[in-house]
Amino acid sequence: MPESCNSRHFSWLMKSCFPNPQDPTSKPLSPNPIITISIPTTTTLSSLSDDLLLECLSRVPSSSLPSISLVCRRWSLLLHSPSFIYLRRLHHLIHPTIFTLSAPFAASLRLPDDNDADTNDPLWKVASCLPFPVASLDSLSHARLSAIGSRIYIIGRNETFCYDVWSGIITSRSSMIYPRKKFATAVLSGKIYVAGGGSRAGAALEEYDPDTDTWRVVAQATRRRYGCIGAAVDGVFYVIGGLKIGAALENEVTRAASAGAEAYVYASSMDLFDVESRAWLRSRAVPGGGCVVAACAVAGYVYILTSHAVELSFCRFDARRRGGGSNGKGFGEWCRIKSPPLPAQVRLDSTVRFSCVGVENKVVLIQVSGCIDDLLRRSGRNVRGLKEGLVLVYDCVSGVWSRGPHLPEVIRRATCVTVEC
Structure with missing residues (x-):
């Protein structure tokens, strides 16, 4: 196998895919093309999964738990789950x-x-x-x-x-x-x-x-x-x-x-x-x-x-x-x-x-x-x-x-x- 490639061995179809270095209007190919993806810039607590939401709620001060338990049914169920009590103990908040x-x-x-x-x-x-x-x-x-x-x-x-x-x-x-x-x-x-x-x-x-x-x-x-x-x-x-x-x-x-x-x-x-x-x-x-x-x-x-x-x-x-x-x-x-x-x-x-x-x-x-x-x-x-x-x-x-x-x-x-x- 040759150590380098020679353009003489490429077909005309393959050569057409390469830019002409003599053409000033042509742009060189980027080895890592950048693809732009639209990503939302804001993330709410409600959009988090249960395990991530539990990690956040388990760090809340005890004085805020009464109001948090009234936000919605999902939050109330999470606050009374064994996982929440376990995380509170882990953080020495129980x-x-x-x-x-x-x-x-x-x-x-x-x-x-x-x-x-x-x-x-x-x-x-x-x-x-x-x-x-x-x-x-x-x-x-x-x-x-x-x-x-x-x-x-x-x-x-x-x-x-x-x-x-x-x-x-x-x-x-x-x-x-x-x-x-x-x-x-x-x-x-x-x-x-x-x-x-x-x-x-x-x-x-x-x-x-x-x-x-x-x-x-x-x-x-x-x-x-x-x-x-x-x-x-x-x-x-x-x-x-x-x-x-x-x-x-x-x-x-x-x-x-x-x-x-x-x-x-x-x-x-x-x-x-x-x-x-x-x-x-x-x-x-x-x-x-x-x-x-x-x-x-x-x-x-x-x-x-x-x-x-x-x-x-x-x-x-x-x-x-x-x-x-x-x-x-x-x-x-x-x-x-x-x-x-x-x-x-x-x-x-x-x-x-x-x-x-x-x-x-x-x-x-x-x-x-x-x-x-x-x-x-x-x-x-x-x-x-x-x-x-x-x-x-x-x-x-x-x-x-x-x-x-x-x-x-x-x-x-x-x-x-x-x-x-």
């Missing part, structure tokens, strides 16, 4: 916040972060009266709260509401199949599970799908409970404490609950339901017995506060799976830890109620009803600084209790939950 409801009022509290110097002195923020129907206020006094993302589901005996923290809008949702009171609830894989709550509900365990706004019965519990507490860890729904309800005790417990009397048939145990396999695992007894007054899940553990009439005990259960099949043998053990710093001389009765929520690596214990000062006055003692709305914070890493800001005075007999916002 802050777990304690939300308390005492209809029609609500209050929120963001605990200080370890590396955040701006929140060293946290305070409760009271929201204006939430727009609940007047007829629903009484039924919400014993409601349970479950949070999925920035939405809080307020589950009452005969009604269910959804409160969007970002937009401040409350919408009505489908009610439970069985009316319940003082039942257990927890969130697993984006769905809400409820169990217990009296004899009328039977042993039915219900599942709520927020996407379809439907309830369905997924299992029958091994025992019926009243006044139980729910928690969720590693795909397992824990139904904890409460009062035992059996054939012989059903009327007695019903009369005691309706009359406001204290029943002493405590269920000092917890039932474990595996959501994926739809099977009940082996039940676990609560160490020391007594009445379970509060419980929550934090970082793979279930923390339980129990009352023994004259004292409180605090313990945790290692709920992280370690194998062992469907019988539940793969879990850890119980461990008793430091009790909350309440005066030992205070006798806890039915007028004092606590709520327990987990916030990252902390357990927050909130006295939601009953005035400890009144109990002390009745016993002839005077202890300053103890009143209704007491908030105590337990650091699960250091094992130290500390005092948090008291609940606002307008919040009484509250229900609490942790919401990401």
Whole structure:
């Protein structure tokens, strides 16, 4: 093959395609011809794909989220998608916040972060009266709260509401199949599970799908409970404490609950339901017995506060799976830890109620009803600084209790939950 080309070997047709170098009007061929394409000079957010739009919206300050959620339906759906929550966490813009409801009022509290110097002195923020129907206020006094993302589901005996923290809008949702009171609830894989709550509900365990706004019965519990507490860890729904309800005790417990009397048939145990396999695992007894007054899940553990009439005990259960099949043998053990710093001389009765929520690596214990000062006055003692709305914070890493800001005075007999916002 020759190293160079000679024009003598080209045909006349090919030569006609080349410009004549002797012709001053001819233009040399460009080796890289420039082709001009008309490209729009402006691009709107609405024209972006969902993944690019999520990247933009996930960086928006939290103060702008309420207005952004009202722009259009597409933006609202993206803001409540798991991908948006994941991106907000990735950018360190998600802050777990304690939300308390005492209809029609609500209050929120963001605990200080370890590396955040701006929140060293946290305070409760009271929201204006939430727009609940007047007829629903009484039924919400014993409601349970479950949070999925920035939405809080307020589950009452005969009604269910959804409160969007970002937009401040409350919408009505489908009610439970069985009316319940003082039942257990927890969130697993984006769905809400409820169990217990009296004899009328039977042993039915219900599942709520927020996407379809439907309830369905997924299992029958091994025992019926009243006044139980729910928690969720590693795909397992824990139904904890409460009062035992059996054939012989059903009327007695019903009369005691309706009359406001204290029943002493405590269920000092917890039932474990595996959501994926739809099977009940082996039940676990609560160490020391007594009445379970509060419980929550934090970082793979279930923390339980129990009352023994004259004292409180605090313990945790290692709920992280370690194998062992469907019988539940793969879990850890119980461990008793430091009790909350309440005066030992205070006798806890039915007028004092606590709520327990987990916030990252902390357990927050909130006295939601009953005035400890009144109990002390009745016993002839005077202890300053103890009143209704007491908030105590337990650091699960250091094992130290500390005092948090008291609940606002307008919040009484509250229900609490942790919401990401």
